[in-house]
Amino acid sequence: MFKRKEKMPVNNYTAEPQESVTPPQPAQNFSETVSAAIVVDKEATIIPSSCYINGEIKASGDMKINGSIDGTITAEKTVYILSKGSVDGEIYAAKVVVDGKVTGVCASAVVEINASGFIDGTIESDDLSINKNGRFYGISKPLAIKTSPSEKPPVSHKENSDEKLTIIQQVLDNVPDK
DSSP states (O other), rough: OOOOOOOOOOOOOOOOOOOOOOOOOOSOOOOOSSSSSOOTTTEEEOOOOOOOEEEEEESOOEEEOOOEEEEEEEEHHHHHEOOOOOEEEEEEEEEESSEEEEEEEEEEEEEEEEOOEEEEEEEEEEEEEEEOOOEEEEEEEEOOOOOGGGGOOOOOHHHHHHHHHHHHHHHTTSSSOO
């Protein structure tokens, strides 16, 4: 299995004649094949851990927060508070998933607090789930349903209602007839 190395002659190097080296020419076909690809959600807003935002954020898609936000977040879809993420303020979204820290109001149809998640404040939701290692300190109440103008209760008859009606009548009297 193992053999002894025989003694090699000390000067066994012979100089070879040098050839001229030409650099390779670029290929005419610029196509490239990829064996694996990572798909990034183009509709998601991503806040990295190196980012701090103070103010109001509105997003039409998902939000993935790994940084710090101090203010109000409004999203039409899901807000993900990742493990390094923290929000101090208000969150209004269709769904909120918390792996980081939230302090303040969280109003959403669905709220999930995962194992490393923490919420300190008020949760307004009809579907709340908390992992056994997740933490929630505060108040939980049903999601307040926003009423459209047609669903508002009728005007009550108080002293001010007569004044309102006279103002409305004056506006209607000043509208030109067609």
